[in-house]
Amino acid sequence: MTLATIAALATHAVHGHSRVVTDGVSIVVLAGEGDTEVLVGVAAVRLSPGDLVVVPPGSDLTVTPLPGSRALYAELPAFVLEPWCPPSESPAVARGDLARVAAGALVALHADPPADPAALADVLGALARLLAAATAGARPDVSPDALLRSRILRHIDTAIRLGPVAPGDTAHRFGISVRKLHQLFAGQSRSFMQTVMDRRASWCALELRTIADATPAALARRWGFADSSHFERAWSRLDPSAAGGRVHGG
Structure with missing residues (x-):
């Protein structure tokens, strides 16, 4: 199974006119020095130092x-955001103090990527x-x-590293009925x-690409799968092109 459709945070310095198609990831663009012009489809944005714009996938x-x-642009898996x-x-444009903090964090990650890839999910x-x-x-x-669904997704990302995630426990945590929980996702694709299951597979695939010495079996267990075959089946549903292949990190 080739995990070509998911990648960890990737940052790139931009010194001249560059065109990018955001295929399945969100792109963050910020101006490091001077001004930068950004065109998203037909929408034009001018960024000053410390400004940034979050661009939706497929742009x-x-x-x-x-x-x-x-300038600097960073590719971030959409499921993380x-x-x-x-x-x-x-596209969402951000200016001001919080934007400068986020921009500074991206510049720092570009200059000095985290040394511990096992901390990728937290970073x-x-x-x-x-x-x-x-x-x-x-x-x-x-x-x-939509806001409640986002809160539930944040809970899922934490809970899947600790054990099973059941509808009853999740509904109780948020003070809603199990029926309401299922209704929140009824209009979604999954x-x-x-x-x-998708988020288990996505995080597992992300770490499998990033942690060079990790084995598929160990990461599968870390993210709640019975074994690497269980992970492969889950991932093949997200990435049909990977079906029938072997899991590897490159």
Whole structure:
């Protein structure tokens, strides 16, 4: 199984006109020095130092640092942002103190990636929280159900590392009925339990690509799978092109 459709945080310095298609990941663009022009589809954004824009997956993105300036863009798996930033079809621009903190974190991660790949989930989670806080005012209002669903996704990401995640326990934690829990996911592409399995598989696949000396069996157990075959079956549903292949980290 080739895990080509998921990658960890990847940062790239941009010194000249660059075009990127955000295939399945969210892209964060920030200006490091000087100004940078960003074109997302037909929407144009001009960023100053410390500004950033979060671009939804599937966007056609062009980054053009102005003379004497530089920019940085970071590719982040969309599923990592989802619990903190409810899906949006429009780019979200952030300016001000929180944006500068998030931009600074990305610059630091680009210059000095974390030495411990086993901490990847925690690093990406912290970055997602920063980005959500920085762009909160730039995102359209979301429904109470969407906000509650995001909170439940955050709970899932924590709970799947500790043991089984059951509908009854999850509903009780959030003070809702099991029926309401299932209703929250009824309009989504995957049910509650399918979402739990998908997130186990996504985090496991992400670490499998990133931790060089980790075995598929060990990571599968870490993320709640019975064995690597169980993980392979779950991942093949998310990535049909991987069906029938072997799991590997490269």
